Each structure stands twice: as C-alpha cells, then as structure tokens.
Amino acid sequence: MSYLSRYGLDRANAARWLPDTVRVISVACDYGKPSPNRVRLLQDSTRGYIAQYALGRDYHRVMRKKLRQLAAELAQQGRPHGYRVFVDSGPVMEKPLAQNAGLGWIGKHTNLIAPHSGSYFFLGEILTTLPLALDVAEVDHCGRCRACLEICPTRAIVKPYQLDARRCIAYLTIENRGPIPTELRPLIGNRIFGCDDCQLICPMNKFARKHTLAEFSPRSDLLAPELATLMGWSATEFDEKTRGSALRRVGYHGWLRNVAVALGNAPTSPEVLSALSGQANHPNPLVREHVTWALSQHRQPARHGLPSPS
Numbered sequence: 001m002s003y004l005s006r007y008g009l010d011r012a013n014a015a016r017w018l019p020d021t022v023r024v025i026s027v028a029c030d031y032g033k034p035s036p037n038r039v040r041l042l043q044d045s046t047r048g049y050i051a052q053y054a055l056g057r058d059y060h061r062v063m064r065k066k067l068r069q070l071a072a073e074l075a076q077q078g079r080p081h082g083y084r085v086f087v088d089s090g091p092v093m094e095k096p097l098a099q100n101a102g103l104g105w106i107g108k109h110t111n112l113i114a115p116h117s118g119s120y121f122f123l124g125e126i127l128t129t130l131p132l133a134l135d136v137a138e139v140d141h142c143g144r145c146r147a148c149l150e151i152c153p154t155r156a157i158v159k160p161y162q163l164d165a166r167r168c169i170a171y172l173t174i175e176n177r178g179p180i181p182t183e184l185r186p187l188i189g190n191r192i193f194g195c196d197d198c199q200l201i202c203p204m205n206k207f208a209r210k211h212t213l214a215e216f217s218p219r220s221d222l223l224a225p226e227l228a229t230l231m232g233w234s235a236t237e238f239d240e241k242t243r244g245s246a247l248r249r250v251g252y253h254g255w256l257r258n259v260a261v262a263l264g265n266a267p268t269s270p271e272v273l274s275a276l277s278g279q280a281n282h283p284n285p286l287v288r289e290h291v292t293w294a295l296s297q298h299r300q301p302a303r304h305g306l307p308s309p310s
C-alpha cells in the first residue's frame, strides 16, 4: 500500500491528475452478492473461498472500458470535455468521492454502501472538465450496528470506520507480497483470495443486486475449488487459469502461499498431506516456509481426531 505515501496529498487534488478538472463522475457497477452455496463454502475447509468480486473478469479492464465509453458519449452529445478515467488506481480517493456524489456512505467496515443496493459493487471515476450539476452527498445509515466489527475473522476493523490493513485478509492475501504473520494464519481459514465476511454479515446487503454485466458472471471453476488441486498448479497452469482474472494480481508464489495457509487449516487427510508434501521443497522460499508451516499444523497431536503424519 505504498501508493498512500507515494501520492500523499495529491490524492485529494483531482486537478493534479487532469488540469482544469471541475467535476468527478463517480460510477458504481454491481458484481453481485455471493450465493447461499458460497456462504456455506466458508465451512468447507477442503475448498478455497475466493472473494466474490474476483470470480468474473478483471474489473479494472472492464470498468475502464465502460468509463471511457461513457466519457466519449458525453463528448458526442455536444459536450466536448477533457477527461481521465480511474478504476482502483492509486491517486484517486474513490470512496469519499462516491459518498459526495451521493452513491452511498462509507460503512463502519470502510466499504461504500449504497442505500438500495448494498456494497457488492466496483467503483470507478471520470475526472472531467465539464461543469456538471452537483449531486447531494449520502449520509451514514450504520446506526448502532456493529456486526462487521464483530464478525471480522482477524479483528481488522479495530474501531468503527478504522481498518488495520495489516490484519485485513484482503490485504494479507492480495496486496501483501511477503509472509503472512503466523498468528493470523489460523484465522484466515479457507479464504485464499480476499474475504467477504464484513459484507456477508452487513444487513444492508439484503438489498444487494445481481451483477448486470456478463463479464462479472462468476467462473464455475472458481466457485468452490479443491485446495489440494490448487496446490498442485504449476506456474503455467496458474498463468492459463487466471488469464483475464483479478486473481493474477497475487502472482503465482503469492497464490501458493495462500493455498498453503488454507491447507494448514484444513482437516488432516492423505490428500491434504500429499498436496503439501509435493511442494515442500518448492524453490521459492516464501512458498516453502508457508508449506512447512502448514505441514506443522498437521503434526499437532490428535488434530481433528485423525492420526498425525509420519
């Protein structure tokens, strides 16, 4: 998350990124809520849970294309303007901008929540030189609810509206390039790429809608993948199977690191032990250390009531 310090106060200065910017068009695009089957998957520790947003095509590309189309259409309607689009890309403070644009409010879990569609959506922005009419900012509707603070597996929401990214599973399993702290590994369960828990528990998501773009349809092979199979992926397989997906952001070694942690949290079985043992001598030290940790979890006496591996 070095971009936070890299861009500093420039993040609040849209004109720094497009001279003569007078408005920011904030856009939300639903990716849909997890199905009941996917929620149950969190209890099946032989399979990996991938955050809902990452199951379809990489939203960065999809949203950027749509935003450019929207900006071009505005220009074609006789409103020539300078513009620049952003999708989750460094310098733009997307959530405060979206709140000011009336799209929703920043909930206690720090995600944006739309009053009539919950929080399962992507955000994107068009910086423009067009002096469009201003919208009215949305207000906070969290009230006395604290459900997200209490459900967070790693207690990353340290107080309302304050997230400790160093504890957040989304950060630990995606942006983080190094080791996952050992004390947090057992709390991660079978979450191998991101986490939806604070959104799953949020009562506002009873209003969540289905995805509207075909590009965000979940890929069937990612809905409930077997951890033991994922651990056996070669770099080439990772490359092929994650083409066009946001999963690529984690990189092959980060992927194996995450799967190893989940296998360390899985019930001891011949399949689990064989999958881990197969990568025990992996040339990458990050992967090797996480596999060693995972195997050590299965050497705990009488773990899950099954015999220890020899």
Ligand code: SF4
Pocket (backbone or CB within 6 Å): 107, 108, 109, 110, 113, 141, 142, 145, 146, 147, 148, 149, 198, 201, 202, 203, 204
């Ligand atoms: S779970 Fe409750 S406190 Fe957390 S964001 Fe949703 S409404 Fe707000």
